[in-house]
Amino acid sequence: MTPETGTPDDRPPIEDVLSRFLEGEPEPGDGEALAAAMERNEQLAAEVRRLLAVDDLLRQTHELDPSAFTEALKTRLAAEDDCDDFTRAILDQIPEAGEPPPAAPASTQPSVNPLATPRSAWRFGARLWAFAAAAVLLAVGALWWLAPASTDRGVASQVAWLNNAQNCQWAEGGTPAGGIIPGKVLQLEQGLAELLFHSGVSIVLQGPATLELRSESSVRLLHGRLSARVPEAARGFEVLSPEGKVVDLGTEFGVSVADDGSARVYVFRGEVIAQPAGKSPAGPVSVREQQSAQIGAAGVSLETRGVGAENFVRAIVPPPSIVPRSLTLDFRHAKGGTLQDRAGLGTGLTHRLPGTGQALPLRDTNLRLDTQLGRLELTTTENDLNRQCKVDQGEYVGVLLSDLGFTGTEDFEVTAVFPNTPALGEVDQLGLYAGTRGDKNIRGGLLRPGGKQGIGPSTQFFVRNNGGDDSNLYMVGMVSTGADLVLTLKRVGGKYSLMVENQTTGESTSLSIRHPEFLDGEKGIHVGLFGATPWRNVPRTISVKEFKTTVWTRRYPGS
Amino acid sequence: MESPARDRAWFIDRVRECQARLRASIRALGVRAEAVDDIAQDVFVLAWQKLVEFDHSGEFGAWVVQIARRLVANERRKEARRNRILAGEVTDLMLRLAPEAEGPLTRLERDEALTALRTCLGELPTHGREMIQWRYFDHLSPGAIAGHLGRPSNYVRQSLLRLRRLLLECVEHRLLSDGR
Numbered sequence A: 001m002t003p004e005t006g007t008p009d010d011r012p013p014i015e016d017v018l019s020r021f022l023e024g025e026p027e028p029g030d031g032e033a034l035a036a037a038m039e040r041n042e043q044l045a046a047e048v049r050r051l052l053a054v055d056d057l058l059r060q061t062h063e064l065d066p067s068a069f070t071e072a073l074k075t076r077l078a079a080e081d082d083c084d085d086f087t088r089a090i091l092d093q094i095p096e097a098g099e100p101p102p103a104a105p106a107s108t109q110p111s112v113n114p115l116a117t118p119r120s121a122w123r124f125g126a127r128l129w130a131f132a133a134a135a136v137l138l139a140v141g142a143l144w145w146l147a148p149a150s151t152d153r154g155v156a157s158q159v160a161w162l163n164n165a166q167n168c169q170w171a172e173g174g175t176p177a178g179g180i181i182p183g184k185v186l187q188l189e190q191g192l193a194e195l196l197f198h199s200g201v202s203i204v205l206q207g208p209a210t211l212e213l214r215s216e217s218s219v220r221l222l223h224g225r226l227s228a229r230v231p232e233a234a235r236g237f238e239v240l241s242p243e244g245k246v247v248d249l250g251t252e253f254g255v256s257v258a259d260d261g262s263a264r265v266y267v268f269r270g271e272v273i274a275q276p277a278g279k280s281p282a283g284p285v286s287v288r289e290q291q292s293a294q295i296g297a298a299g300v301s302l303e304t305r306g307v308g309a310e311n312f313v314r315a316i317v318p319p320p321s322i323v324p325r326s327l328t329l330d331f332r333h334a335k336g337g338t339l340q341d342r343a344g345l346g347t348g349l350t351h352r353l354p355g356t357g358q359a360l361p362l363r364d365t366n367l368r369l370d371t372q373l374g375r376l377e378l379t380t381t382e383n384d385l386n387r388q389c390k391v392d393q394g395e396y397v398g399v400l401l402s403d404l405g406f407t408g409t410e411d412f413e414v415t416a417v418f419p420n421t422p423a424l425g426e427v428d429q430l431g432l433y434a435g436t437r438g439d440k441n442i443r444g445g446l447l448r449p450g451g452k453q454g455i456g457p458s459t460q461f462f463v464r465n466n467g468g469d470d471s472n473l474y475m476v477g478m479v480s481t482g483a484d485l486v487l488t489l490k491r492v493g494g495k496y497s498l499m500v501e502n503q504t505t506g507e508s509t510s511l512s513i514r515h516p517e518f519l520d521g522e523k524g525i526h527v528g529l530f531g532a533t534p535w536r537n538v539p540r541t542i543s544v545k546e547f548k549t550t551v552w553t554r555r556y557p558g559s
Numbered sequence B: 001m002e003s004p005a006r007d008r009a010w011f012i013d014r015v016r017e018c019q020a021r022l023r024a025s026i027r028a029l030g031v032r033a034e035a036v037d038d039i040a041q042d043v044f045v046l047a048w049q050k051l052v053e054f055d056h057s058g059e060f061g062a063w064v065v066q067i068a069r070r071l072v073a074n075e076r077r078k079e080a081r082r083n084r085i086l087a088g089e090v091t092d093l094m095l096r097l098a099p100e101a102e103g104p105l106t107r108l109e110r111d112e113a114l115t116a117l118r119t120c121l122g123e124l125p126t127h128g129r130e131m132i133q134w135r136y137f138d139h140l141s142p143g144a145i146a147g148h149l150g151r152p153s154n155y156v157r158q159s160l161l162r163l164r165r166l167l168l169e170c171v172e173h174r175l176l177s178d179g180r
Helices: A013-022 A030-040 A042-061 A068-082 A085-091 A121-146 B004-027 B033-049 B060-077 B088-096 B110-122 B126-137 B142-149 B153-177
Strands: A160-170 A184-197 A202-215 A218-229 A238-241 A244-248 A252-257 A263-269 A271-276 A285-288 A292-296 A299-303 A321-329 A367-370 A375-379 A395-400 A411-418 A429-437 A440-447 A458-466 A470-479 A485-492 A495-502 A507-511 A526-532 A541-544 A546-555
Touching (some): A013 A030, A013 B153, A030 A042, A042 B004, A042 B033, A042 B126, A068 B004, A263 A271, A271 A292, A375 A526, A411 A429, A411 A526, A411 A541, A429 A458, A440 A495, A458 A495, A470 A495, B004 B060, B004 B110, B110 B126, B142 B153
Parallel strands (some): A218 A238
Antiparallel strands (some): A160 A184, A202 A218, A238 A244, A244 A271, A252 A263, A321 A546, A411 A546, A429 A440, A429 A526, A485 A495
């Protein structure tokens, strides 16, 4: 199946009306317009009904607990069995959560059977339990209230459930485990938690925060931050705070409570009433779309130019998936369009570290691809990145990370296998690099320390170069000539390290240096391998068996 | 039906079978999505109370849909503080139309209907499936999805409308070819 194509221009306006209606967001006049169109067009009327039906079936398809509806009904029917007419009469006198006081009844519609008047099935159970509590109270006195809340009240007594969570850490005793029943206090130490109420209200709680669930239509934010989406059907939903409360009028808003108990509300859509606590002489204030208000000891102060919207998380967006993108070279095939060896064979490596190798010929006489053995041989030249000595003839060959989707922030890794490492002379070096230029990079691998005359064992090293001179040189251990080495230079969580795995001795060493902040956020990072014999023209040949670069790209849902 | 217990088991079985159809039918009357389950629960409770009136030679699913239509009509008449109807004019019209017009999908038992829908969901392009997932599983509003995609809300609403049409077409086509 492929989606139909269509442009906004050829779409009749009724499509806009219908799409708003289906999403539960009709604008004034939409109902009339849709009804009139359906009256005229029987086919449209039938389609609207089928679309609404499929909408609900989609909702059912995505239910977390497919048996929840039936189980709730069973609980309710069981309650019916226990309730005689007297009980029901009492139940009808207990107001539903969020209902106005008895002076303003929700409905004056006469009804022979109280159940013939639609009301919340889910709330019904709560009312039944309230009645049961009252009955037991009469029988055994107030001691009943001291008993801990029963946990077997069933589905109907839950006011909300945890619908989504991201990186959540809950305080002990403040987790949603055991059900979110009235009186439950959630203590979110970090992360985001989305609570969904039966009434359709959705709250995103941002840790650290403490929230008391009072009823289906009332919560108390003790500290921290939340955003709430309240459908029209749940108007009147309230968020209490130490200095006052916010009462919704069908909208989306955010509330934060500071350590001193003062609260700030920001309205994304619609309107809320911000009401100071009883002790304040000030009255309620209406806060409208894109306005914010402070609720403190002195009352409510409206900020006409809303501030703080950016502090609220309005929805939990799935984190990006991490997708590795790699380039692997085994040097068994020549690759056209890449850096050429002395015979004109493409090595597979695509870029030189900028600022290096400009003096080298197109067919690089220092490179030899041996496709039979699967090796790339690199013959060193006299140069050194330290003090930028003859770098125009330096061999620093590799790849540009952006070719693998790197945008400056991703983690990455480059690995190369160096079999049978050669004997090195004083300050000779080989290894891997990462950087944007010959004078802005980090590099590491093997180095024959200065001051050691002649050829001999090498040391593992890792060094920064920012501006042309090496700094923060780190050296450790000793590596004998002829060892097979696997070098891995990587950035994980933004931090760099170099791993040297000696396959001959079975030892491995991890090296780190002061963080090269000059590479942070750089988009044009190159990685690759190098070999150099500074201060003297004594070429040495380095063999490379495998080369692999990986960038851990992020893929956002929908992108 | 010899005993109330057995009666109850029989009733719950019928609920399992026809709840998908009932809930979809209530939604098709223009009831707000978030109020559908509340009304469906009321319908089943009422059906349980009036079970003696049910003609066992008839179809249970059609019977509860009739009860739902009466309840929704009642809902439409009263001035509820929490209005569960999206637009009165639309619901009035829906109530005048015959109850059978929700299409073949709602005539199936719950498992069959949801299975058919899932199969068709699987045939949607990835971006379409993701959008359905955000809307129905993550319960994101079109505005939230739009914010995430960096597109206008209307784009999301229109996309969702197209996706529902595709799903309808797919499911109904399948059912027709199955001879239902």
